[in-house]
Amino acid sequence: MSGYEFPTYSRAERLADAAVHVIGVPLGLAASVFLMVRGIGEGPARLAVLATYTAGLTGMLCASAAYQLCPIGALKERLRRIDRSMIFVMIAGTYTPISAIVLYGKLGLALCLTNWFLAGLGIFLTLRYPRRFERTLLVLYMAMGWMLLPLMRYCFLLLAPGVLALLVAGGVVYTSGAVVVHSGRKFHNPVWHVLVLVAAALQYAAISLQLTGGVF
Numbered sequence: 001m002s003g004y005e006f007p008t009y010s011r012a013e014r015l016a017d018a019a020v021h022v023i024g025v026p027l028g029l030a031a032s033v034f035l036m037v038r039g040i041g042e043g044p045a046r047l048a049v050l051a052t053y054t055a056g057l058t059g060m061l062c063a064s065a066a067y068q069l070c071p072i073g074a075l076k077e078r079l080r081r082i083d084r085s086m087i088f089v090m091i092a093g094t095y096t097p098i099s100a101i102v103l104y105g106k107l108g109l110a111l112c113l114t115n116w117f118l119a120g121l122g123i124f125l126t127l128r129y130p131r132r133f134e135r136t137l138l139v140l141y142m143a144m145g146w147m148l149l150p151l152m153r154y155c156f157l158l159l160a161p162g163v164l165a166l167l168v169a170g171g172v173v174y175t176s177g178a179v180v181v182h183s184g185r186k187f188h189n190p191v192w193h194v195l196v197l198v199a200a201a202l203q204y205a206a207i208s209l210q211l212t213g214g215v216f
Contacts, residue, residue, distance in 0.1 A: 004077050004131065009189060016190040021065040024197045028061040031204060038212040046211050049097040053207060056093025057200060060086040064193065077130070084126045084137065088119035091144045097207050098167070102158050103151070118144050138178070145171055159210060166206035171193065171198035 009017070032054035039050040063086040067079040081098045092115040099112035100103070122140045125133045148155065155164050177195035180188050 001207060006072050006076065011169060013187055013189060016139045016187060017068055017193060020190050021068060025061050025065050028058050035208055042212060046101060049100050052096045053093045056090040060090035081126050081130050085123040089124040091141065092116045092119035094203055097211055103154060112153050112157060115144055115147060145174060163206045163210045166202050170199040170202035173202065
């Protein structure tokens with residue numbers, strides 16, 4: 001045993017959550033490969049930021065699946081830390097294409113570096129002090145996710161039509177999912193992971209549209 005407590009779910013909840021991951025992981029991997037192929041003709045800079053983004057996205061999905069599907073024990077606790085850490089990587093990775101390519105310059109660099117610094121801080125706290133700073137980590141997730149808000153004026157000018165709406169919609173869905181997962185209601189875990197997939201799809205569409213000119 002790990003020495004840590006884990007939530008107890010019914011068989012139906014576990015099966016529902018497993019189904020979400022069995023569907024979500026292959027979709028995420030396929031979408032990431034598709035986006036990378038689309039980005040080949042967009043130049044090395046765009047391809048690099050797309051690689052960063054897709055690595056964060058697929059890493060988060062795979063880490064979540066490994067953690068959620070693992071039986072309770074010491075390994076599950078280690079996977080939990082990786083799962084929480086990959087959320088930070090995903091958020092920073094999602095910001096990288098927008099900050100490095102769209103905003104660029106000093107503003108974009110500052111946004112990119114700040115997000116990755118906070119991601120590094122969150123990962124350090126998660127791995128070094130497991131379960132000790134849960135509320136702090138939640139605040140970090142939210143702060144990183146909504147860091148674009150003060151820069152809306154620039155986003156309206158620089159983002160392609162519809163891209164900002166997709167990014168914000170994804171953020172709203174992610175935030176709603178955080179409320180659901182902390183509600184403790186029945187089936188909150190699979191519902192949370194469905195919302196993660198929806199939010200990820202919205203922001204995937206935004207990044208693909210902005211950097212490659214289309215989604216499909």
